[in-house]
Amino acid sequence: MRQSNRGKILDAAVAVVQRDGVTGVTLDSVAAQAGLTRGGLMYHFRSRDALLKAIHHHLAEQWEAGMVDAAGKTAQDASGDERLAAYARVTTQSSTRAELSLIIEAATHPDYMKPWTKVLSRWTPPIDEAASDPEALARFVARLAADGLWMYESLTDEPLPPELRQSVAEHIAQSVVNVAGPEEPR
Structure with a gap:
């Protein structure tokens, strides 16, 4: 299936941010990266601000899709522990x-x-x-550990071997259930 121009533009914008930082995102730089004219880009995004909002939505949707895959269900259908475990497992990808x-x-x-x-x-x-709740505190600490794993390689020059990254993410995911005990689905 052919990618829509909107999706192509958003992927191009992310590539510009990756290469040049957020300040490098201009309508012209993204249009050039996407292989479109400025007018073709402006058909989808009337301003730089509209484009930046769409980039954030695009990446947040991709992030959530990863958690749905990790949990095997939507957030609405998962228990709190299943949601947090999926969140931890998604951190196997560094930022x-x-x-x-x-x-x-x-x-x-x-x-x-x-x-x-x-x-x-x-x-x-x-x-x-x-x-005020020790189980809620344990879940919050697990979330902070998952956030730290996600950022680790951005803050150090010591990349984690993929097996270790996966083991750490799984350890965090398992700690949610082991420390807080099984939670009733909501």
Whole structure:
């Protein structure tokens, strides 16, 4: 099946972020990367801001699709422990420069953060219970460990061998059930 121009543009935009950082994203740079004219790109995205919002949605959707694959079900159909275990397992893929740059940018831009927050709210436990409930605290610590694994290779020059990365992710995923005990599906 042929990829739509919209998908082609979003993949090209991510490639520009990977190569040049978020500041490198211009309508012209993305159009050139996608092999389109500026007008062809503007048919789908009227402004740089609209393009950046769409990039965040695109990556958040890919991230969630990975968690659905890891859990074997949607967030709605999974228990809290299954959701958090899937979240941990998805961390077997380290962050790319593009993902890390975009997440950092999103932290200070509410419109860019919305798609990430929606995914997080479906797949990770709420933190408000962590201060008063030991099981909620254990789940929150597992989430922090998963986040750390995702960022590890971005912060060090020591890449993890794939087998070790997988073992660490699985250890985090298993710790959710082992520490907190089995949870009833919601």
